Structure formats: C-alpha cells, structure tokens
Amino acid sequence: MGLCLGSEVTEEGKRAKLHSAEIDRELYQHARREMNVVKVLLLGAAESGKSTLVKQMKIIHSNGFTKHELSSFKPAVLDNLLTSMKFVLHGMGVLRINLANNKNKVHAHSVLSCGRCFDEEQVLFPFISHALSCLWADQGVRSAAARGYEFELNDSALYFFDNMARIMSPDYVPTETDVLRVRIRTTGVIETQFKVQHLVFRLYDVGGQRTERRKWISCFEDVRAVLFVVSLSGYDMTLIEDPSMNATLRKLIYHHFTTATDTSNVQVVFQVVMDTIIKENLEAVSLL
Numbered sequence: 347m348g349l350c351l352g353s354e355v356t357e358e359g360k361r362a363k364l365h366s367a368e369i370d371r372e373l374y375q376h377a378r379r380e381m382n383v384v385k386v387l388l389l390g391a392a393e394s395g396k397s398t399l400v401k402q403m404k405i406i407h408s409n410g411f412t413k414h415e416l417s418s419f420k421p422a423v424l425d426n427l428l429t430s431m432k433f434v435l436h437g438m439g440v441l442r443i444n445l446a447n448n449k450n451k452v453h454a455h456s457v458l459s460c461g462r463c464f465d466e467e468q469v470l471f472p473f474i475s476h477a478l479s480c481l482w483a484d485q486g487v488r489s490a491a492a493r494g495y496e497f498e499l500n501d502s503a504l505y506f507f508d509n510m511a512r513i514m515s516p517d518y519v520p521t522e523t524d525v526l527r528v529r530i531r532t533t534g535v536i537e538t539q540f541k542v543q544h545l546v547f548r549l550y551d552v553g554g555q556r557t558e559r560r561k562w563i564s565c566f567e568d569v570r571a572v573l574f575v576v577s578l579s580g581y582d583m584t585l586i587e588d589p590s591m592n593a594t595l596r597k598l599i600y601h602h603f604t605t606a607t608d609t610s611n612v613q614v615v616f617q618v619v620m621d622t623i624i625k626e627n628l629e630a631v632s633l634l
Contacts, residue, residue, distance in 0.1 A: 383546045385568050390575035393500075393529065399575060400538050400551045401526055407540035407547075411522060419520045420468050422528045423506070427513055430503035431457055431478060431487075437497035438490045446485040453477035467516075475514045482507050502527040 388396045404410065435454050438444070445451060456477040464470045470478075481487050494503060505527050512518060520528070536551045 382544055383548060384570045385548045386550065386571045386573060387569050388549060388551045388573050388575060391577070392531075394575045394577040396551050396575045397530065397532050397536075398526055399573075400536070400549055403538060403540050403547070403549060405522055405526075407542055408538075411525060413519065416520045416522070416525060419525050419528055420518065421464075422530050423513060423520050423524055424464055424468065424470060426500070426502065426528050427478070427506045427510065428457065428460070428463055428474075430500055430506055431481060433497065433499050433503070434487055434491050434494070435481075437494065437499060438486065440497050441490055441493060443486050443490045445487070447480075450480055450484050450487075453480045457481065469516045470514050478510060478514065482510055500529055502529060 388399065390396050435458055445454065453476070456473060460474055463474045491499065491504060491507065494501075506513060509524075513524075532551055534552075538549045538551065540547055540549070
C-alpha cells in the first residue's frame with residue numbers, strides 16, 4: 347500500500363514538473379517576443395493632435411489606409427464640414443458680422459436646422475450642398491471664418507471649406523490628407539501597432555476629454571514611453587469641458603515642434619526623437 351502511494355506521488359510530481367516547465371517555457375518565449383516591443387502611451391488634452399499622430403504612423407510605417415478604410419471616413423468628413431459651417435454661423439453672432447447677401451439667411455437656416463443632412467449613400471442632400479456653396483461664397487461668412495480663433499473654430503475648417511466642391515461630389519472618396527484633417531472624438535483606448543527597424547511599437551491613443559481620463563490608468567502597465575501632445579494653436583483657448591481652464595496649461599518635460607498633418611515632418615520628428623533617446627541611453631551607460 348505504501349509502495350502504491352509512493353508511485354502515485356511520483357507520477358503526480360512528474361506531471362507537476364512537466365506543467366511547471368511548460369509554463370516557464372511559455373513565459374520565456376513571451377519575454378523574448380516582448381524584448382523588442384515598445385509600448386508608447388499618447389496623452390494630451392482633447393483636440394491636441396494625438397489621433398492625427400497615430401494616423402501618421404499608419405501612413406508612414408503601416409502602408410497607409412486601404413480604399414475601404416478611406417471610404418469609412420466619409421461620414422466624418424461630411425459631418426466636420428457641416429459642423430464647421432454651423433460653428434461659423436454661430437460665430438458670426440458672437441463677432442456681430444452679418445451675411446453680405448440677405449438671401450443666404452434661408453441657406454443659413456437650412457444648415458442650422460438640418461438634423462440628418464445626407465442619405466444612406468453618404469451623399470449630401472442637394473439643398474444642403476447648395477446652401478453650403480452659397481454660404482461659403484458669402485463675404486460675411488468668409489470674414490467670420492478668418493477670425494475662427496475668436497470662437498474656437500476647428501483648425502481644419504478652412505481646409506474643408508476650400509475643398510467643399512470635391513467633398514460634396516457624389517463619388518467622393520476621402521484622401522489621406524482628408525483623413526488627417528478630420529476630427530473624430532476618441533473614446534476608450536485605441537491601439538495601433540507598427541514596426542520601425544527591429545522594434546515593434548504599440549501606440550495607445552486615449553481620449554483627451556476629462557471624462558475619458560479615468561480609462562488611462564489601465565494603459566500604464568509596461569509602458570516604455572509617454573508622448574504628451576499639446577496643440578500650439580490652443581495657446582489662447584480654453585478647455586471645452588471647462589471654459590475657465592487654459593487648454594495648454596501643462597508642464598513640458600521634453601518637447602519637439604511639428605505639424606501633425608504634415609507626414610514628412612512627422613516622419614523626421616519621430617526619427618529624431620528615437621535618435622535622441624538612444625543617444626542618451628548610450629551616454630548613461632558610458633558607451634558614447
């Protein structure tokens with residue numbers, strides 16, 4: 347009986363050792379895979395350019411956007427165009443600028459009162475397209491748009507207005523530049539993975555609004571770097587969720603100036619930042 351018990355313990359011990367060895371092997375393989383993974387967390391206030399930077403990384407390091415992916419941005423581009431015009435019309439009241447052509451009051455009402463402005467095929471209704479064209483031809487609207495910084499107009503608004511005819515075309519497909527310019531509020535956490543030389547970067551884009559910041563904490567585990575993005579165009583603007591707080595009241599640790607919608611500019615900046623970090627690490631261990 348004692349021999350049987352000893353045999354059972356021995357067999358059980360063997361199974362336990364094999365299971366333990368398998369776990370150790372999996373942990374080792376996982377650690378090797380993660381050695382070349384750089385987890386980067388993107389932080390910053392709302393509309394500071396975090397999502398634009400993520401899109402740039404996709405264009406530069408992940409073969410860009412497919413035609414299907416570009417098409418998926420069409421509703422957002424149309425919404426940005428409409429929202430920007432509504433902002434300008436409201437801004438005209440703030441700046442006390444009148445429409446140059448009184449006939450455009452009808453078009454202003456059409457845009458401001460429009461709830462659903464495009465059909466199932468994602469094409470603007472003809473009366474909305476006509477209204478937008480007439481309003482953008484109005485000198486009063488153009489004067490207000492030129493002073494958009496006084497009522498926090500999106501800095502991509504003028505771009506969409508200048509490309510209005512192309513955007514309102516029934517067969518319109520967004521370009522990569524359109525995608526970089528479009529504003530979509532980030533909710534939750536979005537992960538983008540790309541490879542640079544032998545390193546795999548995992549870039550985590552999180553919502554910048556205060557209501558989204560409680561979700562940041564779950565992303566800090568194993569983070570190698572934090573990029574805090576600040577919009578220079580917001581130096582004299584306040585937070586949307588708190589008008590008493592300056593949008594860029596933040597402390598800089600390391601800064602590098604770039605234009606988020608300029609792909610070649612971002613490509614240079616990303617490489618410069620990497621070179622700087624490598625140089626400082628080599629100096630720290632007396633290898634440089």
